[in-house]
Amino acid sequence: MKILIVSDKEVPNLQEDAGNNILQGIDCIISCGDLRSSYLNSLSQRANAPLFYVAGNHDFHYKYERPKGTNLDTRIVTFNNLRLVGFEGSIRYNHKLYQYTEKEMYKRVKGIRRKLFFNPHLDIVVTHAPPEGLYENVDDCHRGFQTYRKFIEKYQPKFFLHGHYHLEYGLNIEREHTIGKTKVINCVGYYLLEL
DSSP states (O other): OEEEEEESSOOHHHHSGGGHHHHTTOOEEEEOSOOOHHHHHHHHHHHTOOEEEOOOTTOGGGGTOOOSSEEOBTOEEEETTEEEEEEOOEEOSSSOTTEEOHHHHHHHHHHHHHHTSSOOOOSEEEESSOBTTSSSSOOGGGOOBHHHHHHHHHHOOSEEEEOSSOGGGSTTOOSEEEETTEEEEEOSEEEEEEO
């Protein structure tokens, strides 16, 4: 299975003919947020692949026009035998839409934990913000959630996909991390995941 994950930055190559090679054979597209609905809809249509997404902290327009796909926020969805779950938004820093305090996110994640009681298996977790502690010198806006780290440690999903923290924010920022058995991937721009 081939999954295209996008987040935060529209990539011109994916919108042009040059992107056809990347989009060829894609089974699904996952968005980690902060992308226009029209961009996501275009990618999904060109790849002829279903779209799964969560909202980022800048996706105010989703209030009026959501992407044509499946919103994963606080939902467990099965696609081609993969179990996915998602959580929208970032840490609260200016009281706008799609921002949560640590306590608010804990309550949102706790709701999913109840649903995982009889079947705790998860393949992919999709979020906008990262788990706390992955990056150094992080400002308040880009600080991740401690709740996510605890969720990873408890359920050990195969993959934890996020955006929000751009790779150019510092020197030598790694795209991939490992927490226990989980591969955590920063998907800013785009990332191809082959299973």
